[in-house]
Amino acid sequence: MNPDYVIHPLGDSAVILKWEQRINTAIHQEVMKTFHSLRSRSSPYILDLIPAYASLTIVYDAAQLRCSERIPGLQWITAYIRETTKTQEAITFPAPRELRIPVCYDPSLGLDITEMAASRNVAIADIITWHSQTIYTVYLTGFLPGFPYMGEVCAALETPRRQQPRLQVPAGSVGIAGVQTGIYPLASPGGWNIIGQTPLRMFDPANADPCYCRPGDRVQFIPVTLEVFRQIQQEQ
Template sequence: MNPDYVIHPLGDRAVTLRWEQKIDPAIHQEVMRIYHHLRVPSSPYILDLIPAYAALTIVYDTAQIRRYERISGLRWITGYIREKTTSRESISFPAPRELQIPVCYDPSLGLDITEMAASRHVTIADIITWHTQTIYTVYLTGFLPGFPYMGEVCPALATPRKAQPRLKVPAGSVGIAGLQTGIYPLASPGGWNIIGQTPLRMFDARHSDPCYCRPGDRVQFIPITLDVFKQIQQEQ
């Protein structure tokens, strides 16, 4: 079996498996397959696995490998990856979680939705319909803790990042950048085009699993009114 990825060293404690660098559900499915294959059961030398669009980063304990395996960490991890990913052993991994995330698209929260509609000569209702008609894949979380990068939006919604980022984007803001959509889990500077806001906490440090979304999740946005948004927000 010839893997479709290439292994790149990342410092002396990690490697990255890189597939063809593009947004592709089939490639990401392979990323997640290898992620679960290495995760269950995991070697005690592996400290972290970080999946992305078309890459998987593996952090390992190079000191313990040298101590117990008497070889370099890079040599061990490369062999381990090859062994695990070429094994004929079949594994089962959980089906993607199906999440419905409520979003209020009122212009008071969707800071760019009016401009986006006007630039396309459509109504705000059209923008909402386009955004909610797709079930998105969470390809990775990053930038901020729990920020889910999702794709792809329909071509009619594709919008370049703003030339001048805002100094502060409110937590829960739902934005579009290129063919991606995402949610700001915390208030932050940002250049995505904001079309709405969810009342849900996308990152909550009080929980053992603080991130609302995980790589591999399937997400559908559900439109809600401003009154419902405020009610859910108060209940959080």
């Protein structure tokens, strides 16, 4: 079987599996199939699995491998990956979670939505419709804990990052950068174009699973009024 990925060393205790490097749901499904295959076949030597758009990083315990298996880590992990992916077609993978995330697109929260509408000579309502009518795939989380990188936005919404990043973007802000959309889980500097805000907590270290979104999730944004936004925010 042709796995359609290439294995590259990443330091002395990790490797990265790379598929064709582009944003594509079919490619990401292959990433997630391999992720779930490796996770289902637990090994004491595998320390972490990190899926991304078109790659999967695998961190392993090179020191323990040298002590226990008497084999170089790269040789072991390469063989382990090849063997695991041979049988992954027979594994039942979990269905993607379907998440509906409320977003208020009021200009008081969507700091760039008025400018984005004006630059396209459309109404703010059009920006809201374009953004909320798509179901997005969560490709990875990163940058900030729990920041979900999602795509792809429709062509009418594609917008480059701001030339001048903001020093502070509020937690929950929903933004667009290129073909991606994402949510700032924490207040942070940032250069994405902010079109709204969710009242949900996207990262809560007190939870067993602190990140609201996970790679592979399917997300649809649900427009809510400012009043509903405040109400949900108070209930959090």
